[in-house]
Every structure is written in C-alpha cells, then in structure tokens.
Amino acid sequence: MPSTLFEKIWAAHQVVAETADTPAVLYVDLHLTHEVTTPQAFTMLRERGLKVRRPDRTFATMDHSTPTDTDQLFGRVPIKLVSAAKQIEQFDQNCKEFGIELLGLTHEDRGIVHIIGPELGLTQPGKTIVCGDSHTSTHGAFGALAFGIGTTEVGQVLATQCLLQRKAHSLAVNVEGALPAGVTAKDLVLAIIRKLGVSGGTGSVIEYRGSTIRALSMDERMTVCNMSIEAGARAGLVAPDETTFAYLKGRPHAPAGAAWDQALARWRTLVTDDGAVFDREIHIDATQLKPMITYGTHPGMSVAIDEAIPNLTHDVVFQKAMDYMGLTPGQHMLGQKIDAVFVGSCTNARLSDLRAAAHIMRGRQVAAGVTCLIVPGSQRIKREAEREGLDQIFIAAGAQWRESGCSMCLGMNGDLVARGAYCVSTSNRNFEGRQGIGSRTLLASPAMAAASAIAGCVADPRAMTA
C-alpha cells in the first residue's frame, strides 16, 4: 500500500504499536537538549536513580539564556543575568554527571540547537528527532520526523530513548510555481500560516510539497519547517532530495565512505509514494506571493507589504491586538515607524539570511534612533560571516554584531525590546511581550528587516535591491 513519508518514518520507529488503549512507544534517534527545558528532567532522573539510556544519542548545547555580548560569553566579565548564569552552570554539571556531550558556552561549535543540529550533520533524513523546544520542527526540512516536547517527556526520553505517541494526521501543503523576485521563504511560510490559521495544523504533521518547495535551498526549507508549529502543527517535513544530500555530505556527523552510500540508498526511499493519501491537502500558488509582515499578536495576523490591515473591529481579540500593537485597522504597514530590528533566531539566522541582510545594508546606514541587532545562529556561522566580511558591513552600517544564541527572539538572556517599541524581527513569534514586556514585534524576512533598519520604518526590500 502506498505510504506517505510521515507513515514510513513512523512505522520504522514504532517499538510497540499503537492500540485503542495504549499509544505507540516511539523510538527517538536523536535527542537535542538545552539549558532551559531540562533541569527538572535531570532532577527526576536523580530522584529515581535513573541513568541516561543513550548518551550517544543525546546532544547538548546552550542557546536560550546565553549572553550575546562577547565579554560576558567568554567570561571576561560576569554574566549580567544571575538566574541565567546559574541555569547555564547547572546544565554544565548535569551534562557532566550524566555523560552527555555538550557544546558549552565557549565551544566553537555552539549555537542555536536547531541551527547546529543540521550544521553538524546530526540531523539526517528518516531520523526521529525531539527536543524540549517547539521549533524542533525545523529539522523536518531534512525529511526527519522532528517535534517539540515538554520537560516530562525530556525526562522520559533521557531515561528510555522513547516517547508515548498517538499517530498524528497528515496534511499536505502543496506549493507550486516560482517565488517572485524579492519574495523569500519567510514570506512563503507567513502566507502558509495565514492561510492555515494558527491552529489549522493542530494534530497534524505537515508535508511541504510541490515545485516551489523542491526549488528551495536547505536554509529556506528550514525556515519553512521551523514555523510549522506557528500553524499549530506537530511537525513539518520536506522529502529529502539531491539538495538535502549535497548539504549533508562531508558534515562532521554525516556518514562517510561506504556508510554514506548505504545511507544515501536508504534516504532515497524516503518519499511519499504515488497514490498515498493525506488526511487533508491545501494548495498555494507561489507566483502570487509578496513580501509579508505581521501586524498583530500571533503569526497568523500578517499582510502583504502593499496590503492594509483588515478591519475586524467586531472581534474583541482583534481589537485587543490592535490596542496592544498601537496600530489602526485599514492602515498600511509600509512606512510604520520602528525602533528596533532583530536579525536572528532559529528561523532566520543562517549564513544565507545574514547575506540577504548584508546585501541591503552594504554601504548604507541604520536610521537614527533604530537599534539593530544581528545575531548569527551559531559560532560557525559567525566565523563564516566574518570570513566573508559581513560583520564589517553590519558594523559600518551601525548595527551590532553579536555572539550566537536565541537572543531577542524571546529575550531570556536580557536582549530585550523596550516597552511600546516596534521591532521588525526575523524570528517566529509576535506574541504580546515576546521580546520584552510591552514590546511590539513585526515578523518579516531578513531582507525586509534590513531594509526597515535603513529606512527607520517598515520598508519594502524590493525597492532597495532593484
């Protein structure tokens, strides 16, 4: 019987099959961990006298609470946030005690967990990957079944390498046609979320399909899969292909030699068979898309750059969002004055994202009164960007060039947007207070963020690259 890609990965990882009374016991190939969602899980292991079943399948880094200030990161001055410093210290101890490989604070390969997994070749087609972080969906770009879990589940995976899971529904998002010039993967995924709604994917695993998806680079596929959770989906998948294999070949943890050839033969079977049926399908015409930006307090509240904010004032939640954002129905986002720009996060902090921002900022100046933070996704990306001289472009433009981490996406490390301030951000969530109490987040692509930093207001990047 023809199967979907999701069904193939699911079937290969069922330790105990699902019944009416019990969920499946699902095997986890790769468990990614970080400092924020693990402390209470390690406490559980200690209380029960348990060990980590497969330290070799567990991988750790630090990203959420880590400073992006160079002096703090390298210990020349103390980490300002005492609670963050304590959490980092405890994670270090937990990894030592339980024998887990950790890319610690000053490690040259450290970075955002969803950036370094792929970068180091840990993320591979057909794997099941979990992490105590909802953006684990990013790894689905490689045809891995990857999803976020809570801390109790982190403890369960540490102890057993397994999870109890009910099989999700399948949802095909079919995207056809070439993206118009100046329209990016971020614009595409914002358009998908707008179409699905922020709970449209609940209970489902999305497979992104079609000619548009096939034409995307791995960086772009990661941006799309990353935000699957913003449509409520458990996970997002793209079937692996030559683009995937070319990205992985030669990465530190990718198979090599004969093992590479064997892996490749296996990976080539990871496609949805002709005739396989999805529970639901939607279709998107990529040729009609434009640069997108959010105006509200969830990622589904977005408009194309030339479109007005809708007028839904009969809806109290919409009105509350408008009040919070200080915006008016009917208004256009283009020209909206801004105070901050953040280029970073697991959504858009890869080398190609930094190049896109640098392309626009080269030889230009960040507008007076705008704070612009550029935070690479990993220390590797930071070094590569510096080799290309991107850091010099940013610094010359008046932007701040930082050490890698989650940073201003959620402000856990103290990189915050001020109360009432507008920030064009390449991150994934525009929830109330996400970037700091009272902060107003406008989600957009790296190109639009850079263009807006220069203009001092929301700007169409196409006008600056023409």
Added chain:
Amino acid sequence: MEPIKTIRSRTVVMPGTNIDTDQIMPARFLTTTTRAGIAKHLFADWRYDRDGKPIADFILNQPAAVGCQILVAGRNIGCGSSREHAPWGLYDFGFRAVISSEIADIFKNNSLKNGLLPIVVDEATLQWLIANPGAELTIDLERCTVTLPTGTVVSFSIESFARYCLLNGVDETGYLLAQSDAIAQHEARAQ
C-alpha cells in the same frame, strides 16, 4: 501522582482566543531550575502592573477566582512554546482542568502529564461556559463528561492511556521503563 476521578468547581473564564504559553508563563521566568513557587508568575504580564502590583480587573486577581479549579479559555489555548512551565504554573495556582474548544498539541500533552485535564468541548458548549462565568461544573473523568449547572451533560474525549494513568495514579515514565526489553530489541534491529 494522585488519582483524579472527579473535579467539582466553579469556573474562571478567559474568553480570548489563542492564549499562548508566553502569556501563561513569560519567558523571563524560565531560567528557574525547579518548579517551586511558579504560580506567582502565572499570567504575570496580564496580572501585575509595571510596579508589580496586582491589576484589579484581571480575572485571576478577583475574589471570585479564589479556589476555582477549572479554567475556561477561548479556542486554541496553549499555542506556541513547548514550555511545560505553563501547565506547571496553572496547576500550582490551583487549576485541575482547562476547558476550550481547541487545545494546542504540546500544551495538551504537557497538561496530561501533570494532572491538569485538557478538556475539549464543542463550540456551543464553550460559548455557554464563556457566557456563564463562575458556573459550577462537575467533571467526571471515568465517564468523560462535564455536567453543567443546567443539568446538561457534555461528553468529551481524552487520550485513553493518559486517562487510565490519571484515574489510577499510574506513572507514564514507569510504564515506559517497563518496555526496556522491547526497546533493546528495537535498538538491535535498527543498528
């Protein structure tokens, strides 16, 4: 874990849709390494003003909310971040059930693992509950029903194994640990 069979309580109603876990537990409180005292940060940015004083208008600061074990929320509560700190905060505050017409996946999972019942009801029932804040409800986990003060009985579905664990105080992690042989066989096969 304590077995749960029935919950009888008045409701607290937060009618907004898409209440995300960043609202339930803002990120700056996630640097904690324990679960202790987490209730004081629940809905912190809606609950306290800039000086840290309780905002009288906010529902959880009102006398009617004291002792309520059931939170009724607009569609799609718990969306966004996977932080288990959100259900920990709700539980620690005293809630034992969250009712909505749609509950986000990870939040639902996390709630089930912490003795906080995620109950999905039809939109009409949700609208009745929103229109009747403080209604005294009986949730019967054995029968999977919610009884309204009008006498109307509404059924809900809940994942069967999680329900079994909650009813009997059975620990899921213990169940997984008992699968050790099957896990070892899978590992041998998959090598």
